[in-house]
Amino acid sequence: MRSLGTAHYRAAVIITDRRAWLNQLVMIRGTSLSVSWKRMLVATVTATAVTLAQVYFEVFDTNLTPLPFTLIGLALSIFLGFRNTTSYDRFxxxxxxxxxxxxxxxxxxxxxxxxxxxxxxxxxxxxxxxxxxxxxxxxxxxxxxxxxxxxxxxxxxxxxxxxxxxxxxxxxxxxxxxxxxxxxxxxxxxxxxxxxxxxxxxxxxxxxxxxxxxxxxxxxxxxxxxxxxxxxxPIPYSYTVLMHRIVAVYCLGLPFGIVSTVGMLTPVVVAIVAYAFYGLDAVGTEIEDPFGTDPNDLPLSxxxxxxxxxxxxxxxxxxxxxxxxxxxxxxx
Amino acid sequence: MRSLGTAHYRAAVIITDRRAWLNQLVMIRGTSLSVSWKRMLVATVTATAVTLAQVYFEVFDTNLTPLPFTLIGLALSIFLGFRNTTSYDRFxxxxxxxxxxxxxxxxxxxxxxxxxxxxxxxxxxxxxxxxxxxxxxxxxxxxxxxxxxxxxxxxxxxxxxxxxxxxxxxxxxxxxxxxxxxxxxxxxxxxxxxxxxxxxxxxxxxxxxxxxxxxxxxxxxxxxxxxxxxxxxPIPYSYTVLMHRIVAVYCLGLPFGIVSTVGMLTPVVVAIVAYAFYGLDAVGTEIEDPFGTDPNDLPLSxxxxxxxxxxxxxxxxxxxxxxxxxxxxxxx
Amino acid sequence: MRSLGTAHYRAAVIITDRRAWLNQLVMIRGTSLSVSWKRMLVATVTATAVTLAQVYFEVFDTNLTPLPFTLIGLALSIFLGFRNTTSYDRFxxxxxxxxxxxxxxxxxxxxxxxxxxxxxxxxxxxxxxxxxxxxxxxxxxxxxxxxxxxxxxxxxxxxxxxxxxxxxxxxxxxxxxxxxxxxxxxxxxxxxxxxxxxxxxxxxxxxxxxxxxxxxxxxxxxxxxxxxxxxxxPIPYSYTVLMHRIVAVYCLGLPFGIVSTVGMLTPVVVAIVAYAFYGLDAVGTEIEDPFGTDPNDLPLSxxxxxxxxxxxxxxxxxxxxxxxxxxxxxxx
Amino acid sequence: MRSLGTAHYRAAVIITDRRAWLNQLVMIRGTSLSVSWKRMLVATVTATAVTLAQVYFEVFDTNLTPLPFTLIGLALSIFLGFRNTTSYDRFxxxxxxxxxxxxxxxxxxxxxxxxxxxxxxxxxxxxxxxxxxxxxxxxxxxxxxxxxxxxxxxxxxxxxxxxxxxxxxxxxxxxxxxxxxxxxxxxxxxxxxxxxxxxxxxxxxxxxxxxxxxxxxxxxxxxxxxxxxxxxxPIPYSYTVLMHRIVAVYCLGLPFGIVSTVGMLTPVVVAIVAYAFYGLDAVGTEIEDPFGTDPNDLPLSxxxxxxxxxxxxxxxxxxxxxxxxxxxxxxx
Amino acid sequence: MRSLGTAHYRAAVIITDRRAWLNQLVMIRGTSLSVSWKRMLVATVTATAVTLAQVYFEVFDTNLTPLPFTLIGLALSIFLGFRNTTSYDRFxxxxxxxxxxxxxxxxxxxxxxxxxxxxxxxxxxxxxxxxxxxxxxxxxxxxxxxxxxxxxxxxxxxxxxxxxxxxxxxxxxxxxxxxxxxxxxxxxxxxxxxxxxxxxxxxxxxxxxxxxxxxxxxxxxxxxxxxxxxxxxPIPYSYTVLMHRIVAVYCLGLPFGIVSTVGMLTPVVVAIVAYAFYGLDAVGTEIEDPFGTDPNDLPLSxxxxxxxxxxxxxxxxxxxxxxxxxxxxxxx
Incomplete structure (x- = not known):
């Protein structure tokens, strides 16, 4: 547990009570949301459009399944886990x-x-x-x-x-x-x-x-x-590009795969998944260069x-x- | 195997017989339960309400599936594994x-x-x-x-x-x-x-x-x-917030996803899953700063x-x- | 490949031909079985009882599914992987x-x-x-x-x-x-x-x-x-307790989840799964303190x-x- | 965040704005595509042939399922994760x-x-x-x-x-x-x-x-x-061969396993999966020897x-x- | 990329063109096949026998499912990943x-x-x-x-x-x-x-x-x-034994689990899975002691x-x- 009294040594840039668990669920500043909300929005809007088209007009035939996303998920988890570890190691x-x-x-x-x-x-x-x-x-x-x-x-x-x-x-x-x-x-x-x-x-x-x-x-x-x-x-450029593309394909394609199973809740599910994946990516990008002046960078001053x-x-x-x-x- | 006789070197704060396997299943003090029981309770109560509403009133239509939780589970396992490793490394x-x-x-x-x-x-x-x-x-x-x-x-x-x-x-x-x-x-x-x-x-x-x-x-x-x-x-704040949110969404949303499959046992399943995830998080929080005075912190005195x-x-x-x-x- | 002739440097405590692959499948001494067989037995007996009750008396209704075990499996794999790595690192x-x-x-x-x-x-x-x-x-x-x-x-x-x-x-x-x-x-x-x-x-x-x-x-x-x-x-006590509990819940609950799918083979499946998980745990416990006198500990003498x-x-x-x-x- | 002004220290070989997220989705030079596109093409053509044969002539009976790919996926994720980590560690x-x-x-x-x-x-x-x-x-x-x-x-x-x-x-x-x-x-x-x-x-x-x-x-x-x-x-030759073979079997066999589920979209799914796996492999091959003159190698000059x-x-x-x-x- | 001209420093024992991707798919010498082919053969023969017995005589009733293999797969991936990493680290x-x-x-x-x-x-x-x-x-x-x-x-x-x-x-x-x-x-x-x-x-x-x-x-x-x-x-004996047993149970039991789903292709699937798992194990065994004279060992001379x-x-x-x-x- 973090004890008090030596605050002048605290190098972490965001000073808050770690135990304030409820607060963390709603704040935005300094979190990944401030960076990744645009991509989340794109994915959610796409998902909404797909859902409406499917539910009201049955545009897509029914052989769309979540299967491909399980298969790609394998590569995705390798990439995101790697990205996560590497960025934190640099930090x-x-x-x-x-x-x-x-x-x-x-x-x-x-x-x-x-x-x-x-x-x-x-x-x-x-x-x-x-x-x-x-x-x-x-x-x-x-x-x-x-x-x-x-x-x-x-x-x-x-x-x-x-x-x-x-x-x-x-x-x-x-x-x-x-x-x-x-x-x-x-x-x-x-x-x-x-x-x-x-x-x-x-x-x-x-x-x-x-x-x-x-x-x-x-x-x-x-x-x-x-x-x-x-x-x-930085992390080799090929990695970053490959990961960004796979995440993008995954999040934008997801509504097609799950709309027949999840139905009207598709946009919600896509929003949550996109939040998790884009958020993971955004945190990694932020601390990849720990010497900058982002909220989570090192307090060098x-x-x-x-x-x-x-x-x-x-x-x-x-x-x-x-x-x-x-x-x-x-x-x- | 741990031999006896040099107990004065044992730095671990909780002294017990490691082999007392049965005891460990029921004790509370010094375990993660003493921290995470409130969140577990919230998740379990939510699950009970959802289950009753579904079983007796069929409030939710049946297109709710466990699928989203498999997808989010991917991000969750990256986060919890990372959290786990990082906290222990700090300890x-x-x-x-x-x-x-x-x-x-x-x-x-x-x-x-x-x-x-x-x-x-x-x-x-x-x-x-x-x-x-x-x-x-x-x-x-x-x-x-x-x-x-x-x-x-x-x-x-x-x-x-x-x-x-x-x-x-x-x-x-x-x-x-x-x-x-x-x-x-x-x-x-x-x-x-x-x-x-x-x-x-x-x-x-x-x-x-x-x-x-x-x-x-x-x-x-x-x-x-x-x-x-x-x-x-500490571990960068963005990570902690992102993880807390995904765990919360996962545990609170889980009953909606599994109630049609698991039925009346939904609260039990949610309680166990919440125990595992909140427990993992609680242990990480406890040893993240190993120099405090929590039961599992280092015995500096x-x-x-x-x-x-x-x-x-x-x-x-x-x-x-x-x-x-x-x-x-x-x-x- | 391990060459011969410098046997006096071989510090590993169990001396055997690594290539004797068939032998390894049946021996007991020095393996995890000598520690974990009691827990395995409890899990298998439970599974047998559940199976008989279900097959002959149809005690449990059919909404029991393997789903919860997939969800908990996520936490379990984090724990067991962590336990495995950490114990070996200590060794x-x-x-x-x-x-x-x-x-x-x-x-x-x-x-x-x-x-x-x-x-x-x-x-x-x-x-x-x-x-x-x-x-x-x-x-x-x-x-x-x-x-x-x-x-x-x-x-x-x-x-x-x-x-x-x-x-x-x-x-x-x-x-x-x-x-x-x-x-x-x-x-x-x-x-x-x-x-x-x-x-x-x-x-x-x-x-x-x-x-x-x-x-x-x-x-x-x-x-x-x-x-x-x-x-x-040792590894922080909270970790050990949390892991032991989740493994126990998993192995003892497993027959309820799979009996309707696997039927009469349920005890066999539970026995194998319990062997794998309890065995992994037992090996970790044995080498966690590498300076003892267990068969797999370091040959300090x-x-x-x-x-x-x-x-x-x-x-x-x-x-x-x-x-x-x-x-x-x-x-x- | 990456600050400007010390460009003469930037050793990474590809200089671009990390935030230009959209650009990354379409560029080719310096990314894995320039190496792996041939294999991707083979896999996609195979998938197209299988799909057409199945949809129009129903060549294959219906007991082909994605199950084997889930099982092999386990080995594959170990290999690709290992390859990924090892190559980056060398870099x-x-x-x-x-x-x-x-x-x-x-x-x-x-x-x-x-x-x-x-x-x-x-x-x-x-x-x-x-x-x-x-x-x-x-x-x-x-x-x-x-x-x-x-x-x-x-x-x-x-x-x-x-x-x-x-x-x-x-x-x-x-x-x-x-x-x-x-x-x-x-x-x-x-x-x-x-x-x-x-x-x-x-x-x-x-x-x-x-x-x-x-x-x-x-x-x-x-x-x-x-x-x-x-x-x-280099990484031991057995590893590389084993991995290449499993990836090849996986990507070339995949259409047989998913065509009955995914139907006409099979080539698209196979192309994406092949892109992810071959891309991961190609990046690893490129940076495995970081002292060469590939676009992602170290700028030794x-x-x-x-x-x-x-x-x-x-x-x-x-x-x-x-x-x-x-x-x-x-x-x- | 690997440049030429300093071949006298190349310590890896197998000298070949890394880019000769096609060749790697068919060669045998120096690869894991030369060690693991016997075990593969046993598993494949077993699978063939099970398949014939099932397809022509319907020996097994239909409650055999792939489920147990998903559950055991969890432990297996921990073991094989651990084995892989540890052996390579030793190398x-x-x-x-x-x-x-x-x-x-x-x-x-x-x-x-x-x-x-x-x-x-x-x-x-x-x-x-x-x-x-x-x-x-x-x-x-x-x-x-x-x-x-x-x-x-x-x-x-x-x-x-x-x-x-x-x-x-x-x-x-x-x-x-x-x-x-x-x-x-x-x-x-x-x-x-x-x-x-x-x-x-x-x-x-x-x-x-x-x-x-x-x-x-x-x-x-x-x-x-x-x-x-x-x-x-060497790696503690308990680990090796435990892993060998689980792999053996997995590969020999697999045909019983998948024959009703995969049918006549069961031996092919089992052969591929056995190749992947036994191969992973064989590579690990080979480089576990890097000072021997196997093809992939270190070229100490x-x-x-x-x-x-x-x-x-x-x-x-x-x-x-x-x-x-x-x-x-x-x-x-």
Missing amino acids: WEGRKLWGRMVNVSRSFTRQLLTLIGPQAQTSTRAPAPEEVAELARVRRELVYGQIAYVHAFRQHLRGQHDPDEYLNLLPDALAGTLEAELNRPLAISQWLGDRLRALYDRGWVHPLHLSVLEGSLTEITAVQGACERIKST TLSRMIEINLRQRLGEGELPPVLEPVDGILQ | WEGRKLWGRMVNVSRSFTRQLLTLIGPQAQTSTRAPAPEEVAELARVRRELVYGQIAYVHAFRQHLRGQHDPDEYLNLLPDALAGTLEAELNRPLAISQWLGDRLRALYDRGWVHPLHLSVLEGSLTEITAVQGACERIKST TLSRMIEINLRQRLGEGELPPVLEPVDGILQ | WEGRKLWGRMVNVSRSFTRQLLTLIGPQAQTSTRAPAPEEVAELARVRRELVYGQIAYVHAFRQHLRGQHDPDEYLNLLPDALAGTLEAELNRPLAISQWLGDRLRALYDRGWVHPLHLSVLEGSLTEITAVQGACERIKST TLSRMIEINLRQRLGEGELPPVLEPVDGILQ | WEGRKLWGRMVNVSRSFTRQLLTLIGPQAQTSTRAPAPEEVAELARVRRELVYGQIAYVHAFRQHLRGQHDPDEYLNLLPDALAGTLEAELNRPLAISQWLGDRLRALYDRGWVHPLHLSVLEGSLTEITAVQGACERIKST TLSRMIEINLRQRLGEGELPPVLEPVDGILQ | WEGRKLWGRMVNVSRSFTRQLLTLIGPQAQTSTRAPAPEEVAELARVRRELVYGQIAYVHAFRQHLRGQHDPDEYLNLLPDALAGTLEAELNRPLAISQWLGDRLRALYDRGWVHPLHLSVLEGSLTEITAVQGACERIKST TLSRMIEINLRQRLGEGELPPVLEPVDGILQ
């Missing part, structure tokens, strides 16, 4: 990847705050005050860089372009060259690597810890590449903000940006 | 994550007890007695920190707030600032990292072993992030306690807190 | 974990034999003879410790307690304190870590190789924790023995314990 | 592997640019100008080597041979010997390892960072081996080019090769 | 493991060729000529050891014993003791570890690179253990040879053993 892999981004942002920050600094074993134990201040400045610069990376990555993934959100977190030299980059988050992570190298040359990073920090950058790069993979590679808050709090900052609240029950 | 992933928390707590403790200490190869081989005592104190402080982390993390995940359970395990300086933190377990793991850095600066941790210990902290952070991901991201006992025993402590026993056959 | 994960235990035991042994020793680069190249003997003694002590760990872990997992099997492999100091431990294998792995630390302090382990050895201990801890997870967390032989042979020992042979075709 | 694993190739190319480049260079801690802090130039040259040589590797690997995987695409990126000595190699990408990665060893001998790579770079080469080798595995190991652009931009180059644009809506 | 996991063996052999070779040698940073930069020759000899000895390992491992997995294939690749001391070993590949990998330790003691391996090389040995051990796991642990060629070419050898060609279209 859930996307969520896992952003979970890894949360994890690596936190771990990388902890590493920046504990692994960087004058090496006690090779230098004096009491660092000078200016060195302490310099160390704090360097650490903040790098953690800010990671926050900027997360925002730039989110925008990159959503095809948005609003650099003001993160440019002020970066040093001017980097901010200036970023506009020309095709892949801005990649450029930021490269800059983080360059900075770490400079600190290594300065003797502030142990050779071994440089490879630990480099490992975190590798993980960040891996998450980015995997998100780009999901975004850029909320996650980015949460990362920013976590990281700033680790820096000891008191003034934190607010947690994003759902708008109309939907998190962005 | 099992949650269990795996807590299993990793058990593992990393044990490994981290072993590392704290074997990797920390004056470096033999860079100093004298016989450490002073006060150094030995200091070393034991430092190790205990860190292991206690890990125990506190586990309790804080469990409370965080369940949305509970009872810091007294772990504050006395932490040094006062940390305990004082913890209340202001949004994410308390994250703050504790950061503190563990800071302490290790201080020991490193002191020369008690080899640079290489610092990265091993840091690796354990990264694993802890990864487990925490993954648990938060499961908690905060028992696991935390077991971690605490394991870790304290590794410190050589004799007075251990008791293993949690099931209450009414249910572990918390 | 196979258990096997994989013990496979990893085999791997890590071998690798850890190789590491103990190659990474431990006076460091050539920091000392003289020709170690003294007594140092050579001492090194051999230390290595053997540690490899014996790993063998003892495997036996203790197997007993721990099976809830057995027979310390004589491994106590003589451990130094007396450890053997004396082991009885008081709740988790004996954990205590042994902690002791291995302590020993490695002592060798590190002595200069016989390079700092970097200590972390490699520590990595193997972490893997051992991970395998142990994962096995404990499978053992302690054989695997432990194989690990012991592999490790002793790596130490160069000539007198090896024999490979365990199947008893009545069943490996333990 | 998606191929895509994941190329995603890892993108990731490791980026990370390896970052490592080349940050880990290589005169070691500050063992030498003077201000490197000589000629050393700076030399360093830039060495880094560019290695990054170019990685770009060449990616192109050579893509050609190797597709069985193409066009070394001019990458030979100018490699030093002459290597380019000269490459022609004789059976596995050119393997030779290039070996050369990268040799170069890194030489830099290590020169003191420009820390021993620890050599193992980090070596780790990236290991990852590259793993990706290559896994791609070769997918390419060289586009991915290689993207890697080249990313890596050159990290070197600070301004003149970049253009992003590959889709030709006739199909990316290569 | 594919086996292939993945040998893919990892290919990868780790290549990576280990690259590491041997780049990480071993007099340490530049601790010794003089210009090694003596005899040291260069010695280094080449040592590297070749180790790479040869890895080639020998692969061959020994393949023989071990297939239960073969032909040491002449690899003994000449090993030094005499090792070759002499190998015969007494129960697990020869394990002994070879232990020897590789011993050699690396000796090189480390000599100062030719950096401590850190010793752990990298040790990591490769650990991977090799992991692959070996996992292959042994697949080989030694070809893979071992390919590894040998790759590794020898990395050593710069010109005379390479030939790539294995398929015999009768089947790779070994």
